[in-house]
Amino acid sequence: MNASPKLSLCMIVRDEEEFLGRCLASVRAVVDEIIVVDTGSADRTAEIARSYGARVFNFTWRDDFAAARNFSLDRATGDWILYLDADEELVLEDAARLRPLLDDPNVNAYLFQTISFTGDTPGPARVSCVHLRLFRNRPEHRYVGAIHERLPIDPHSGLAYRNLRILHYGYLTGVVRSKGKIARNLKILRHLAARDPDDPFTLYNLGTEYLRQGHNRQAARAFARAQKLIDAASGWAPELAKKYAICLMELGDYTGALDQLNKSLEVYPDYADLVFLQGCCRHRQKLYSSALAAFGRCCEMGSPPIFYPSDDGVTTYQAVFCQGLVHQDLKNYNRAVEYYLQALKMKPDYRPPLLCLVQALTVGENDRELLTVISERLECPADARFFLATHLAAARRYTLAQEQIGLIGEKAVPPAELSLLRGICLLGIKRLREAAEILMLISPDSPAYPRALLHLCLCDWLGPAPREASVWLRRLGRVPGWRVESEVYGRFHRLVTGTGRDTGREAAFSPVRAKRHISRILDLTGKLFELDRPDLARLAVSMAGECGERPESLAQVGRMAADFGYFFEAEEFLRKARMGGLRDVAVELELAALRIKSGQLRSAGRSYREILEAHPQSLESYLGWARAFIEGAVKALDAGGNKFRGMWTREVQALRSLPLMAAPDRLLRP
């Protein structure tokens, strides 16, 4: 026993050929023996295991994780046991620190930090928690629990944490789906719950699976029961609290969620994830100040203690980004931009703030300056720059998008995609001929081809020879999967060129795809408003009537018209939407804002008052109402036909330069 203690790696596997190699490679050098228990693989798993020198045993799976794991423990001959799953890997730098841990006579077991990747690829989205993974090989150290099995080791007897990390790949979206884990787990869990309906751990696990599938109501029920039965000292109690709160929040029960969070924070005051969720709830309730306070607190808290499962970035870039979002809703655009930039600096590969920054570009005054800063911040330039250019074009900042395109290396992005983007930008700034020339060069093999055809149609309709568009439409008709677009654009072509003669003879759109038709028609309408052709836009809208004109679509058209300065059309469509029975704050706000524009202060004021009576948390109404009054003051000073007109120019100018008056109209929209 004087020699260095012996370490056995134990694991249970089934069809793990994809991951097993990585796992075993990470620990091969530190362990003395590898015990692999195979519960019925059909692939090369056993073969791979043996190639790393593992002793492989077969074990018949009987829906009980603990039994399988204990079977592997029984086979181990070492003094210590390291436990890993096949989809895990020991962090390379930490492997070297592992052996010395075995010599500490005061420790019976070690906790490891497990970092689970949760997105599509191993990246910034990750959750970390702690698990017991290294322990002395003693007969009493055996697992219990058919699923989410645990080792019954007393936390007060020689448990230690030495910062060793394990990476876990099993929660990546693709992996979860391919392995059918959810179905498997649900099956086991339902079985367990039927046997012992009052086991809080089972209920908790059941809730977790429901939550993962988006069955929030069922999840809430399971969590609520689990919480009633749970022993507060359980290691998984904090996570239950967090998941239950998420669940309530997703169900829209913010008061309940906050209640839950407040109670939990009394028990786990340093669990930053809970504070982060408080912020999310407050934000959704539009209680912006307390949301800001919560996210600010997250940033001050620092990472939560290691034994809490924590989402990556809740005390850093995510909390900062969320503060930006709140400021955006508060219309503090400049502040929002600061936060986005800060978040981007903390985490350059985190995309949401980048997207928000592009959107912020459409309202700010210092666009170019900001764009330079963004470009500087971006790492992996070509790819991110293309992303930036695409979103700039979507935000109709074509000139800025063109500049970014100019900076992209030719090879970095598929050339057809780049040409498409170039064409869209040229069309946007109404250089129709050049746009068409570029778009025409896109090869039919490219995935960008159908979109290029659609834009080519627009080029022709807006140009001197609308009939020419028929060429593109014919080609579009031959591309599989673009039938709806082909129908909508074809119908519109006949309307524009007058070749359809009598709409009554047109075949009706298929009702099955009505939704998709409408959405394409609306896209087209928006584009036409943008290209300053309200006449064509009206024509496009008229097609929507066939699909059953829904008030939501009309409202959308109204908003688009207002976007591009066609206030008369905007009001018309919004009113129609309202007459169609649509009751929506956004529509009411838009109409009220239009009334200020047309000088109907009384009805503007009344609209805002009515909105506020129903929705007191409407920042836009306060802004709009105040704006109406200040407009009134300007009118009183500057009204036509009065004797002192022109004597107050300075005052009028000062009023017009007030922040509220000088801000873009977007301010008055939710």
Next chain:
Amino acid sequence: MGETGIDRIERMVAFRSFARAMSEIRLAEASDGVSPELAYLQGMSLLGLGREDEARVALERIGPGWRRYPEAVSLLLVCAWISDDWPASGAILEKLALAGADKYRLSAARHIHRLLMEGGGFGTISHDPEDSRNYGQAILEFVEWLLVGGKPDKARKTAKLLALVNWSDGLAQAEALYTAFEINDISGGDGSAGTALTGRCLLRPRLSLCMIVKDEEQDLKRSLGSIGGVADEMVVVDTGSTDATADLARRLGARVIGHVWKEDFAEARNRSLEESLGDWALVLDADEELHPDDRELLRELIRDRNAEGYLVRMLNLVGGSSAPDVENGISLRLFRLRPEYRFTGALHEQIAENIIKARPGAILAKSALRIVHHGYTDEAITAKNKKHRNLKIAQAEVEKYPDDRFRRFNLGIEFMRLENWAEACEHLAAAREGPLGTYWGSKMVKAHNLCLIHLNQINRALLQISSDLLTFPQLTDLVYLKGVGLQMLGRWSEAADEFRRCLEMGPAPVPPYAGVEEGLGGHKAHYALGQVLETLGDRTGAAESYLKAARAHSGWLLPVECLAKLILRSEPAEADEMLEKLFGSAQPDELALLAELFCAGRAYELGLKSIGRIMENGQGGDRLNYLKGLCLLKLTDYRAACQEFLKVPPTSPDYRNAAVRACFCLWADDRFEEAGAFLKSLGTERALQADVAEVFLQEAVEVLEEGLRRFPDSEILINTLGRLKGGTVA
């Protein structure tokens, strides 16, 4: 000469009232002889008065033994710089080195000497932040002294050294100094339209007069009269007048707030600030008045967006009122009303430092505004001395007849008039030893117990009152005092019981008793009971008591004010209930006052209800029409509001306001043509148009403020409000 004397002079110097400081210094020297402290203050004052040669003489007298000797030598150096005496400056520099000045002061002095004499150039002076800071502060001290000496150009030149130091605050602090000395780029700048415009508020700021009073019926009319029409409201905190002060103030248009005097000036002043609703506060005492020529200037000053407050000139009238001498002083009397700006100091209350503390960098500008103080005129002093004269007589009497208890009782009463409670208590305690007749005995025990309460010996007073009540069982005043004592101990429900007992007993019968105060068995007891019940949370009970108090003493409006506040603070349902009860019994003038107070408290629905009730009874008046219009306007029923405003006849004082608001209503109701025509019909005054615009802006401000309450972090709300109201909104 005690410590406090030096402190006082020091404060005068700090406030740069150098002339007053000089006269004080002379007096102090005459009585206590010369001291280095006095010489130093004298040097500073003379420097400030532009007599730097005399200042040097004064400062030369200070010997090296004094603890602030290096400062004195530095000041001497400044005198030399001011008079361009470079040889002397060189010599003094050497003296400074020997004087044990610290290295920062020394190198600062050397650098300034070179800079001012030769215009010498320096590289970066020091890189260590701590060093830089100390060095910078030494420079700043010299800058300030040069400013005191009236040499802004030299001060500015010196301040340039700060740019060479690694201390970022330095230049900002120098700027603040310039501002304090009115060497301000903003006010003295190019005067272009742009700066002039952005430097002023768009919305007319509201001015509140804040005054604390006690027995000021002689002076009140002059002081309130001087400010009438300039201030938007007058808030008078009465700390226990026994004369007609409160009623007079109300008649002069002030809002009177009853306040229990707690031997603390700052606390009382702060109460007056808390009760004020304006954007700016003007603090005036009853024996002061605004100079009649400065009314316009006052309005102009508060339109400035940059200043947080103003030092005003105090003209202290001395001597006979026919040809008084004038002593000049400076005092901070005009400042923005912000919750964080409060007075401190129970005796010599101050606010300037607190403003700077709450808002570092706040500009407290000097102004030419004049306040005339009559408290030092012979007449005023004579009136005050009357009490002292009476005291002297009473004292002489007691010396002559030391065993006469009645004479001793009179002496106690005189001490009480002078608020010397301890002496009064002693004499009264001695006087009451022995058998007491009902007639002046009742007066005596009451006075004695009152003194005990003032001396905060409340438990002793309570015990004694209980035993005194055995002797004077029908003396309601004693029961009332007991209630007051219990109230001060926070034993609220017992206090309530005592006041209820007062009401049961009714007023004490005057024969056999004497010195019975009016109302202690009636309206005052009702009022006191109301206050106690309010503290206890019994709103309904409190409301009833206030109403009874007002009823029992018609024309006494203080309880009605309390009532309005109580209703405003209640939940809507509860408020309705209270109001319904009130409507059953209230008098029209009470309802009118309630309506007025509801409007002031922005409770327009309540206001409308009260007005409706008065009008139902067939009563009314121009004022009520105006108020009704106001309520309707605020409730955005512009059409109805307009009708009410148009009912106000040209003879009413509210006519102009009503006309402006009628015009506003037409506009806000999209009746532009009518509005234009109406405006034309009103006459040729250009300002009318601005007034209408201002009503619009006020409505905008209310909406924005309401929004800000819900979204305190919205910058666009904060900035817009800030630009509209002037200054930044905290």
